[in-house]
Amino acid sequence: GAVVSQHPSWVICKSGTSVKIECRSLDFQATTMFWYRQFPKQSLMLMATSNEGSKATYEQGVEKDKFLINHASLTLSTLTVTSAHPEDSSFYICSARPEYEQYFGPGTRLTVT
Amino acid sequence: SQELEQSPQSLIVQEGKNLTINCTSSKTLYGLYWYKQKYGEGLIFLMMLQKGGEEKSHEKITAKLDEKKQQSSLHITASQPSHAGIYLCGADSNRAGGTSYGKLTFGQGTILTVHP
Numbered sequence: 001g002a003v004v005s006q007h008p009s010w011v012i013c014k015s016g017t018s019v020k021i022e023c024r025s026l027d028f029q030a031t032t033m034f035w036y037r038q039f040p041k042q043s044l045m046l047m048a049t050s051n052e053g054s055k056a057t058y059e060q061g062v063e064k065d066k067f068l069i070n071h072a073s074l075t076l077s078t079l080t081v082t083s084a085h086p087e088d089s090s091f092y093i094c095s096a097r098p099e100y101e102q103y104f105g106p107g108t109r110l111t112v113t
Numbered sequence: 114s115q116e117l118e119q120s121p122q123s124l125i126v127q128e129g130k131n132l133t134i135n136c137t138s139s140k141t142l143y144g145l146y147w148y149k150q151k152y153g154e155g156l157i158f159l160m161m162l163q164k165g166g167e168e169k170s171h172e173k174i175t176a177k178l179d180e181k182k183q184q185s186s187l188h189i190t191a192s193q194p195s196h197a198g199i200y201l202c203g204a205d206s207n208r209a210g211g212t213s214y215g216k217l218t219f220g221q222g223t224i225l226t227v228h229p
Contacts, residue, residue: 106155
């Protein structure tokens with residue numbers, strides 16, 4: 001299957017700082033990538049759709065000014081959590097699809113202290 | 114919005130036993146995905162089903178989508194400890210205006226434990 005990578009795999013930051021998470025499709029190009037969030041013992045919730053060359057679209061209730069998404073190339077999307085707070089601590093996972101099948105990255109564990 | 118209900122929520126089986134996990138949708142499924150997740154890790158793609166009555170198998174895992182495309186099942190034959198993990202079903206969102214492919218809605222997951 002296709003490979004999606006994320007970096008970093010885990011990050012700890014102080015409250016008020018910003019953190020950038022990268023999502024890469026390694027063996028295919030993706031005009032669209034998706035960002036999900038997963039809280040402990042819960043399922044995944046879609047946050048936003050990252051569109052190459054245009055603005056991201058956000059799900060209802062997700063603050064676009066807090067979660068900045070940039071899709072600069074056909075293989076890279078970045079999620080920046082701005083002015084992070086402890087409640088932003090979560091597991092962030094991206095996904096992309098070469099055709100019909102959807103592949104997920106390994107996830108990034110964010111802890112805000 | 115579309116909701117997916119998985120059952121059971123957790124399952125404990127002895128190695129070698131067969132098991133089935135179900136995923137039921139409140140609306141017609143247009144793309145149904147099965148994933149496996151280890152806690153704190155990413156999702157491993159298992160299978161995708163699109164057509165009513167479709168069935169796919171990979172090694173000892175078989176997934177089916179019913180004719181009405183509102184229920185899917187995942188069956189594991191002769192389970193092994195390596196099958197342990199969280200199994201998630203996900204579906205392409207069916208929203209007003211059409212299906213949004215790639216925007217997956219997930220069930221709450223089924224935690225599988227396999228005792229050796």
